Amino acid sequence: xxxxxxxxxxxxITKSWDGxxxxxxxxxxxxxxxxxxxxGPSGCGKSTTLRILGGFVTPDKGRVIFDGEDITxxxxxxxxxxxxxxxxxxxxxxxxxxxxxxxxxxxxxxDAYIKDKIQYxxxxxxxxxxxxxxxxLLSGGQQQRIAIARAIVNEPKVLLLDEPxxxxxLKLRQDMQYELIRLKNxxxxxxxxxxxxxxxxxxxxxxxxxxxxxxxxxxxxxxQIYNEPENAFVADxxxxxxxxxxxxxxxxxxxxxGVKFPCVDSGFxxxxxxxxxxxxxxxxxxxxxxxxxxGTVTHVIFKGVHYEMEVMANGFEWLVQSTKAFxxxxxVSLDVDPYNIQIMNKPASEDEKAVAxxx
Amino acid sequence: MNKRKLLAGPYxxxxxxxxxxxxxxxxYYGLTNADGGFSFANFIAxxxxxxxxxxxxxxxxxxxxTVISLVVAYPLAYILSKMQGGKSGIIIMxxxxxxxxxxxxxxxALQMILSNNGLLNALLGFLHLPxxxxxxxxxxxxIGMTYDYLPFMILPIYNAMCKIDRDLLDAAADLGAGRLQxxxxxxxxxxxxxxxxxxxxxxxxxxxxxxxxxxxxxxKILLIxxxxxxxxxxxSNWNLGSGLSIVLMIFIFISMAIMNRTETDEEGTSV
Numbered sequence: 001x002x003x004x005x006x007x008x009x010x011x012x013i014t015k016s017w018d019g020x021x022x023x024x025x026x027x028x029x030x031x032x033x034x035x036x037x038x039x040g041p042s043g044c045g046k047s048t049t050l051r052i053l054g055g056f057v058t059p060d061k062g063r064v065i066f067d068g069e070d071i072t073x074x075x076x077x078x079x080x081x082x083x084x085x086x087x088x089x090x091x092x093x094x095x096x097x098x099x100x101x102x103x104x105x106x107x108x109x110x111d112a113y114i115k116d117k118i119q120y121x122x123x124x125x126x127x128x129x130x131x132x133x134x135x136x137l138l139s140g141g142q143q144q145r146i147a148i149a150r151a152i153v154n155e156p157k158v159l160l161l162d163e164p165x166x167x168x169x170l171k172l173r174q175d176m177q178y179e180l181i182r183l184k185n186x187x188x189x190x191x192x193x194x195x196x197x198x199x200x201x202x203x204x205x206x207x208x209x210x211x212x213x214x215x216x217x218x219x220x221x222x223x224q225i226y227n228e229p230e231n232a233f234v235a236d237x238x239x240x241x242x243x244x245x246x247x248x249x250x251x252x253x254x255x256x257x258g259v260k261f262p263c264v265d266s267g268f269x270x271x272x273x274x275x276x277x278x279x280x281x282x283x284x285x286x287x288x289x290x291x292x293x294x295g296t297v298t299h300v301i302f303k304g305v306h307y308e309m310e311v312m313a314n315g316f317e318w319l320v321q322s323t324k325a326f327x328x329x330x331x332v333s334l335d336v337d338p339y340n341i342q343i344m345n346k347p348a349s350e351d352e353k354a355v356a357x358x359x
Numbered sequence: 360m361n362k363r364k365l366l367a368g369p370y371x372x373x374x375x376x377x378x379x380x381x382x383x384x385x386x387y388y389g390l391t392n393a394d395g396g397f398s399f400a401n402f403i404a405x406x407x408x409x410x411x412x413x414x415x416x417x418x419x420x421x422x423x424x425t426v427i428s429l430v431v432a433y434p435l436a437y438i439l440s441k442m443q444g445g446k447s448g449i450i451i452m453x454x455x456x457x458x459x460x461x462x463x464x465x466x467x468a469l470q471m472i473l474s475n476n477g478l479l480n481a482l483l484g485f486l487h488l489p490x491x492x493x494x495x496x497x498x499x500x501x502i503g504m505t506y507d508y509l510p511f512m513i514l515p516i517y518n519a520m521c522k523i524d525r526d527l528l529d530a531a532a533d534l535g536a537g538r539l540q541x542x543x544x545x546x547x548x549x550x551x552x553x554x555x556x557x558x559x560x561x562x563x564x565x566x567x568x569x570x571x572x573x574x575x576x577x578x579k580i581l582l583i584x585x586x587x588x589x590x591x592x593x594x595s596n597w598n599l600g601s602g603l604s605i606v607l608m609i610f611i612f613i614s615m616a617i618m619n620r621t622e623t624d625e626e627g628t629s630v
Contacts (some may be wrong), residue, residue: 002387054529054533055532056529056532058360075532075534076529076532077532077533077534077535077536077537083530083533084528084532085526085530085531087524087526088522089524089527089529089530090530091527091530091531091544091545092549093548093549102531102534102536103534103535103542106534106535106536106540150534151533151534154534168567242627321512
């Protein structure tokens with residue numbers, strides 16, 4: 001994938017609703033051809049960010065730079081980007097064909113051109129033959145595809161997608177994820193995607209931006225976000241994890257619940273309190289005495305791919321995933337490889353800590 | 360008959376006694392002459408020049424008051440639908456409030472305002488403007504009808520406008536539509552069902568109106584409603600009154616049919 005220059009820059013974007021700050025000096029750069037996902041719980045500011053990009057919300061402060069131009073005060077109908085709305089927002093009084101033609105007619109394209117474009121777009125979303133249908137008679141997944149077709153016929157440089165799969169059932173949602181990746185590659189344009197679903201974000205994105213309470217918590221590739229969360233919020237929000245208070249004894253040695261573990265991180269200082277993240281699939285279960293800690297299994301659930309267990313050890317209930325089941329009450333040992341221990345700085349203020357614990 | 364159907368019993372009795380039976384009586388009188396013999400004469404009587412003129416006036420005034428109501432109500436409903444919660448409620452209330460007062464009282468109040476020595480001319484005189492002789496004219500009837508039926512135009516249009524999803528307007532803007540294009544391509548077609556019900560609720564009762572014409576028109580202008588009323592009361596010719604009523608009903612049915620036709624047509628070709 002070729003990621004070139006910045007297409008969009010959000011500079012110091014601040015927005016409040018009724019005195020509540022939703023976005024606080026947000027800075028974000030989006031590259032050409034990028035599939036960027038804004039991920040976070042509801043109320044984290046991700047939708048507001050998208051609406052600012054679309055032109056439906058004017059920021060209180062800050063600038064939106066699009067392709068080198070300041071478009072902060074440009075109305076939505078003058079922007080070279082299109083939106084796929086959460087509830088599709090198809091025009092109920094028009095047929096599928098009329099819906100798709102809407103933007104093209106406004107921009108005064110010829111009938112022949114519009115006809116070609118409708119055919120092309122319907123083929124792209126696998127709905128050829130649906131021209132004359134009314135959108136209200138289509139299924140949620142089909143309506144979603146029409147909404148995408150309606151947006152992309154205008155050849156926008158950027159497609160904004162506001163939780164477009166939120167209303168679909170699980171199977172359809174997974175299918176649509178592949179569809180969206182295919183579409184993005186075929187069209188070669190920038191996708192900016194908003195979701196609260198971490199799996200969607202990890203599956204589709206080139207870049208994931210994790211947001212909470214109006215701040216960007218972490219920005220990186222899906223692998224970075226999952227494997228190297230920068231703080232407890234990100235670790236907790238992306239997948240299951242054990243987040244524990246710990247002390248960094250020295251470089252590459254951390255004390256967790258009174259036990260010293262070798263790790264691969266350094267530069268945190270000596271005897272410094274830190275947060276440690278250990279993913280449940282990274283914990284190794286064994287017979288008592290063979291690991292660094294011993295504990296007792298308190299819960300077992302079969303999850304399909306693996307068993308999920310809770311193990312009480314050193315006063316902490318560890319979440320563990322393993323393909324081998326240990327019955328409740330079994331004495332087990334717990335261990336973890338050094339490179340699977342993720343060390344994070346403690347939040348600087350109580351405020352930030354509250355943010356992290358919130359979800 | 361199951362239990363749930365039984366619950367509709369009281370209404371069935373009501374409908375039989377106060378809707379179906381009267382209709383049958385009207386039909387009977389309309390199809391018979393004074394001696395009780397079968398006759399179409401009461402229907403054909405509509406071709407009498409005086410009756411035709413009254414029907415024409417009725418249609419004209421009903422049409423006029425419908426158009427004026429629409430012109431007043433549509434922009435108002437649009438503005439109201441864009442207002443935030445509380446404020447629009449107060450204004451809607453102002454339009455509904457008069458409907459809680461007896462209809463006759465409202466028309467009589469209007470008479471006081473419009474009469475030669477009434478409030479309107481007092482105000483015009485105070486402002487040194489020419490006095491108006493509105494009472495006992497078609498204008499007075501038109502004002503009366505519009506005033507009376509305006510809420511029936513506002514409410515359905517307002518409801519239809521409120522139901523339009525804001526996302527649709529965002530989507531239209533997103534696809535490049537300016538305010539005027541959004542209005543023409545989204546708001547007008549989607550508020551059309553409200554407009555149609557508004558038109559039906561104003562036009563239909565206006566055609567057969569006679570009380571307003573009596574009071575504000577001073578019996579100078581004869582509407583088809585007045586003719587029918589007089590046949591029943593003054594002339595005691597129930598047969599003719601019934602015949603003309605049925606003809607009027609047929610006119611109303613035809614208008615309704617045309618209206619419903621426009622509605623479905625518009626839906627299909629609104630782009």
